[in-house]
Amino acid sequence: MTLWEKMCASDLLGGKQGVIGLAVLAAVIFLVLPLGVDIFRLNLIGKYLTYAFVAVGLVLLWGHGGILSLGQGIFFGLGGYAMAMFLKLEASDPITTKIQSTPGIPDFMDWNQLTALPWFWEPFKSLPFTIFAVLTIPALFAYIIGYAMFKRRVGGVYFSIITQAVALILSILIVGQQGYTGGVNGMTDLRTMLGWDIRTDSAKYILYYANGLLLFGAIFLSKYVMSSKFGMLLLAMRDKEERVRFSGYDVSNFKIFIFCLAAMMSAVGGAMFTLQVGFMSPSFVGIVPSIEMVIFCAVGGRASLIGAVYGTLLVNYGKTVFSETYPELWLFLMGGLFIAVVMFFPNGIAGIWDKYATKYGWFKDKAVTAKKPEVSTTGVETHAVLTETLSAEAAAATESTDVAASVKKTTRKKAAISSPNIRGAEA
Amino acid sequence: MFGYSMAEIGNIVVMQGFSGLSMFTVLLLMALGLAIIFGQMGVINMAHGEFMTIGAYTTVMISKVAASYGFTDYYFIFAIIIAFGLAFAVGYLVEFAIIRHLYKRPLDTLLATWGLSLVMQQIFRSTFGAKEVSAELPEWMLGSVNPTPDIDIPINGLFVMGLAALVTFGVYMFMYKSRWGLRVRATVQNRTMAGAVGINTAKVDRVTFALGCGIAGIAGAAFTTIASTGPTTGTLYIVDSFMVVVFGGAASIVGTIASAFGIAQAQSVLQFFMTSSMGKVSTLLAIVTILMMKPEGLFASKLRK
Numbered sequence: 001m002t003l004w005e006k007m008c009a010s011d012l013l014g015g016k017q018g019v020i021g022l023a024v025l026a027a028v029i030f031l032v033l034p035l036g037v038d039i040f041r042l043n044l045i046g047k048y049l050t051y052a053f054v055a056v057g058l059v060l061l062w063g064h065g066g067i068l069s070l071g072q073g074i075f076f077g078l079g080g081y082a083m084a085m086f087l088k089l090e091a092s093d094p095i096t097t098k099i100q101s102t103p104g105i106p107d108f109m110d111w112n113q114l115t116a117l118p119w120f121w122e123p124f125k126s127l128p129f130t131i132f133a134v135l136t137i138p139a140l141f142a143y144i145i146g147y148a149m150f151k152r153r154v155g156g157v158y159f160s161i162i163t164q165a166v167a168l169i170l171s172i173l174i175v176g177q178q179g180y181t182g183g184v185n186g187m188t189d190l191r192t193m194l195g196w197d198i199r200t201d202s203a204k205y206i207l208y209y210a211n212g213l214l215l216f217g218a219i220f221l222s223k224y225v226m227s228s229k230f231g232m233l234l235l236a237m238r239d240k241e242e243r244v245r246f247s248g249y250d251v252s253n254f255k256i257f258i259f260c261l262a263a264m265m266s267a268v269g270g271a272m273f274t275l276q277v278g279f280m281s282p283s284f285v286g287i288v289p290s291i292e293m294v295i296f297c298a299v300g301g302r303a304s305l306i307g308a309v310y311g312t313l314l315v316n317y318g319k320t321v322f323s324e325t326y327p328e329l330w331l332f333l334m335g336g337l338f339i340a341v342v343m344f345f346p347n348g349i350a351g352i353w354d355k356y357a358t359k360y361g362w363f364k365d366k367a368v369t370a371k372k373p374e375v376s377t378t379g380v381e382t383h384a385v386l387t388e389t390l391s392a393e394a395a396a397a398t399e400s401t402d403v404a405a406s407v408k409k410t411t412r413k414k415a416a417i418s419s420p421n422i423r424g425a426e427a
Numbered sequence: 428m429f430g431y432s433m434a435e436i437g438n439i440v441v442m443q444g445f446s447g448l449s450m451f452t453v454l455l456l457m458a459l460g461l462a463i464i465f466g467q468m469g470v471i472n473m474a475h476g477e478f479m480t481i482g483a484y485t486t487v488m489i490s491k492v493a494a495s496y497g498f499t500d501y502y503f504i505f506a507i508i509i510a511f512g513l514a515f516a517v518g519y520l521v522e523f524a525i526i527r528h529l530y531k532r533p534l535d536t537l538l539a540t541w542g543l544s545l546v547m548q549q550i551f552r553s554t555f556g557a558k559e560v561s562a563e564l565p566e567w568m569l570g571s572v573n574p575t576p577d578i579d580i581p582i583n584g585l586f587v588m589g590l591a592a593l594v595t596f597g598v599y600m601f602m603y604k605s606r607w608g609l610r611v612r613a614t615v616q617n618r619t620m621a622g623a624v625g626i627n628t629a630k631v632d633r634v635t636f637a638l639g640c641g642i643a644g645i646a647g648a649a650f651t652t653i654a655s656t657g658p659t660t661g662t663l664y665i666v667d668s669f670m671v672v673v674f675g676g677a678a679s680i681v682g683t684i685a686s687a688f689g690i691a692q693a694q695s696v697l698q699f700f701m702t703s704s705m706g707k708v709s710t711l712l713a714i715v716t717i718l719m720m721k722p723e724g725l726f727a728s729k730l731r732k
Contacts, residue, residue, distance in 0.1 A: 337542065
């Protein structure tokens with residue numbers, strides 16, 4: 001068995017088609033784009049790719065878990081601000097800030113008559129703590145929100161509305177607390193990380209590649225989660241939550257976990273954003289950016305990790321091009337995109353690709369045949385779940401005809417797991 | 428307390444309370460429309476704020492026309508009716524074109540209507556310009572009432588309160604005392620069964636949605652008496668009105684009124700004692716915390732799901 005065959009056979013990568021998809025994406029991110037565009041544009045693409053972290057998290061959370069969070073900007077912002085606080089402290093050493101009335105504190109604090117560094121800023125003088133904070137604070141925040149909501153079985157649109165309200169609260173808070181956060185301008189003028197100037201071209205290349213590698217890390221982690229038993233349960237929860245609960249699983253814990261994971265990914269994206277763009281502001285935290293990130297994911301295909309990355313790149317590229325040349329047209333297009341994707345292409349680009357790839361038989365070789373058993377093994381697992389369900393429901397002595405009917409329906413649905421049909425899933 | 432005497436605090440509470448009441452009426456009218464659309468139909472209409480903006484722009488336009496023909500004193504009545512009619516018509520079209528295809532996918536409705544709100548905002552911006560415009564208020568609406576020398580109550584506030592009371596009463600009568608309301612409630616409770624007994628559920632959906640939008644149009648007309656209108660006015664209120672509906676318990680009119688009152692008053696009074704942003708933050712935070720402890724809202728209907 002060669003390495004190629006091994007890779008194609010692995011469940012983690014999703015067969016030959018999955019391997020090719022990842023390879024193409026890697027080639028685009030690591031070779032085609034860096035060679036094809038200048039450093040200014042590449043830096044811009046690097047910025048878009050930081051949103052892709054959020055989109056990948058949303059694929060897990062929304063595409064596979066059926067939980068639509070309209071507050072991913074919260075976590076993106078928390079991660080970004082944590083990194084910005086570290087960089088800002090490094091940029092405000094007593095020598096460069098000696099004209100301030102209190103040297104050694106960030107400039108916006110001085111403007112707002114603060115005379116000492118607030119206590120919660122102190123730990124951000126250390127890079128290890130900052131990285132730790134980027135990874136844990138948003139996840140902890142997500143845990144609190146998730147625990148409070150999912151344990152009480154708040155889901156669906158209520159969850160969306162409340163996460164949206166939290167995003168609003170956080171952005172108002174950041175704008176309002178100017179002395180501590182830099183207010184509406186955010187934290188600007190970030191220069192170095194441990195003495196390494198992040199504004200030079202070479203630093204931008206290095207950060208771009210680091211960002212790309214981290215993004216691939218996030219994709220592999222998501223693939224791992226999705227191909228595990230947990231991924232199966234997630235899909236089952238999306239399609240029939242009650243059934244999974246009756247089978248004895250604690251649905252809320254799974255939901256909390258996936259919400260925290262998505263939050264952590266968003267936070268990494270936020271931190272990389274700050275490093276590459278050199279500032280962080282509340283305009284990446286509030287309602288509008290949070291919901292725009294959902295559309296990146298929806299355009300790419302809400303169930304497809306690679307699709308989400310392409311969706312993010314495409315929408316942002318369109319945004320940059322149109323808002324430079326026809327600013328009025330952009331909102332029409334963006335709005336139209338929301339409506340069109342939802343109404344006509346619920347599976348996004350990935351859905352269209354799948355349709356035509358199967359139609360013209362582009363991957364009708366070993367890959368598909370190698371993939372078949374994968375579906376049937378998952379089918380077996382689903383059967384195990386269903387048998388449990390059946391016994392649980394039989395014990396509860398509910399309508400047996402209904403159960404039989406839904407068993408048939410569910411098995412049919414599971415056969416289509418590799419390309420989930422949204423219409424069917426939520427019907 | 429905060430360097431004010433007791434009497435001053437009393438006056439502040441009354442006056443801030445009253446400015447809160449103006450906000451309460453707008454929130455209430457917005458939320459009533461949403462309570463019908465979201466509470467009854469389960470549709471998340473993120474473009475609801477833009478329907479309010481339709482009403483507001485309509486009123487502003489009519490006031491301009493009225494000013495040039497010299498009937499400023501009574502235009503407001505027509506403005507309310509036309510604002511309602513226009514928002515109703517647009518809502519009807521939107522339901523027909525978009526919403527009816529998405530009833531089974533509530534999360535997707537949310538995204539589609541958000542897209543719709545972006546498009547509508549841009550239409551407003553292209554048509555009326557990015558600058559905020561305000562209506563020419565009739566003379567009689569401009570003064571204020573002074574029950575005591577220190578207290579100043581604006582008449583326009585009293586007027587929109589009367590309007591809100593009327594609309595609330597109307598919605599109550601419509602939903603609970605009319606044939607139409609009966610059909611709406613029947614459709615909500617059991618769509619299949621309602622269809623089986625001969626109710627045209629598709630038509631009920633369309634009219635219900637349009638009615639909710641029409642009420643948002645009235646909210647827009649009321650809004651012009653207290654603030655100026657811009658293309659993004661609606662977005663400022665959308666989260667607040669969703670909070671009102673969810674907080675009050677989605678399907679309850681009493682709950683909607685109570686929570687609109689509570690939220691508007693809390694914001695208004697807190698904004699006086701803290702900064703404006705902290706007032707808003709603490710109110711929203713309190714609501715979110717309470718909702719996390721009591722997800723079904725304050726006045727949840729006691730239905731078995």
